[in-house]
Amino acid sequence: MRKIIMTFAIAAALTSCQEDKGYTISGDAPKMEDGKTVYVSEIDENTSRPIRVDSTTIKDGSFKLDLQDPESPNLSFLEFEGTQGNVIFISENEEIKFKIYKDSLRSSEISGGKENKLLQEYLAHLKQVNEKVMQGRSEMQSAFQQKDSTKLTSLQENEKELIDNDKVFKKKMVQENPGSFVSIMVISDMLRMKSYPVNEIQDMFAKLSEEVQNTAIGKQISKNLKEANKVAIGSKAPNFTAPTPEGDEIALKDVMGKVTVIDFWAAWCKPCRVENPNLVKTYNKYKDDGLSIIGVSLDRPGQKDRWVKAIKDDGLPWHQVSNLQFWQDPVAQLYGIKAIPAAFVLNEEGTIVARDLRGEDLDKKIGELLNKN
Missing domain, CATH: 3.40.30.10 (Glutaredoxin)
Known part of the structure; x- marks a missing residue:
């Protein structure tokens, strides 16, 4: 953390106490019924589970809510009364706007804030990769049934290339955005999917900003990495x-x-x-x-x-x-x-x-x- 002159820190603290603008979320939800509740949830630092922090209601097909400034970005969710699923976004000190599609919440559009822009890029990438993998596996099943070994091998090689490219994309995103909350989400996915050896993921995590490392998810990732290091390749196997x-x-x-x-x-x-x-x-x-x-x-x-x-x-x-x-x-x-x-x-x-x-x-x-x- 950079050193800050004490008088500046005090002034900033006083300013934040006197003028808490908060961050705003608003959205158009044309197919949502008026009076339905919109819930805002975020990941709790202690339990690492989503908890509801505020709510509002739909009026004339739209909603708006002013929230308290987050001390640091956090993974957040919008839920709508009577509708399955949620909309993922990142709380940040920006005006965040939503265009909600009731029949496909995950396809809803989000604008406002660099964190949410990067999140949308990442989610779009994941969706594209997943669609290609599912299509490829459907074709693999067909090739297997037709006993077309040549096509099956080609499809398997295509999937491996797709997964390798996905790993490169994720690593590049983390390296190019060390101060972004999205990077900690990407590292979380890497660790869960074992995309890279633990020591490489540890190195990527260490290069993130202290602010990102000290978020609720960052602290959990740090803990998970320490646990993973105990049973990483090259470590002594714990006796039991x-x-x-x-x-x-x-x-x-x-x-x-x-x-x-x-x-x-x-x-x-x-x-x-x-x-x-x-x-x-x-x-x-x-x-x-x-x-x-x-x-x-x-x-x-x-x-x-x-x-x-x-x-x-x-x-x-x-x-x-x-x-x-x-x-x-x-x-x-x-x-x-x-x-x-x-x-x-x-x-x-x-x-x-x-x-x-x-x-x-x-x-x-x-x-x-x-x-x-």
Whole structure:
């Protein structure tokens, strides 16, 4: 934060106390009924959830509301009584105008303020990418049904190029707008989608302005990055102890091999069950060379029988543990698990050398580590 001469800071504080202009939102909503309530919500700093902060009503197909100046930009939402969905915008000390489309709130137009202009650019990009991905996957399904392998491969390459371009776009947006609140939203998406290694995302975050880093979302991202760094590639895998199906306790350190895979899965997880035969094949291929696997199940409380049955049905011969606490499983939380299946590959020293690999990619990586390729 830049140093400010004390007298100037006091004068500015007095001015802000005496004259709080606030920021204004207004909009045209021609298909909304008069008398319907318009709610304004924003992300709460303590809970990271939207909370309603003010409201107004529709009159003659329009609305207007004066709000208190935000100390810093924040992710905000407009909701309309009796209408599903919301309109995303950023609170900033500007006059923000909306053109509301009742039948498609997400298509509503927003003008006013550099933050909202950049937000609209980002949302338009996401919409375009999503539409192209969905169209491509529909064509992939058709090519698969027609057994057109050449077209299927081409479509898969197109999707990879599309995703790579999306990553470049997001990184460029963050780099070119270090003082923008939108950049913290982009970084949040990067972290959630694992677009870049954690250390690269950390570097991008560190180059944002202090004002942006200290917003409610910025503080949450900082916390998430610290947690992610604990299980990033190159970090020492955190040790844990958990109960087996037989009720015994085993620790990660006690089952380490030359290469160790921590496999997060659950009996209720269909993608996990589909992946299990591949993992069994890989285990049988490398178990005599030093491969060890420990499965950590995120099965629900009271469903031990389903967990045990899945182990038997899928023929999983390696170590298995679970606290039967669903997403609240302490081991899953320790490793920041937000989706399954998820796998961490450790070397002999217990360092994480790869993660989130499946099928042939996981088999190849283990072979490389065991010098079998």
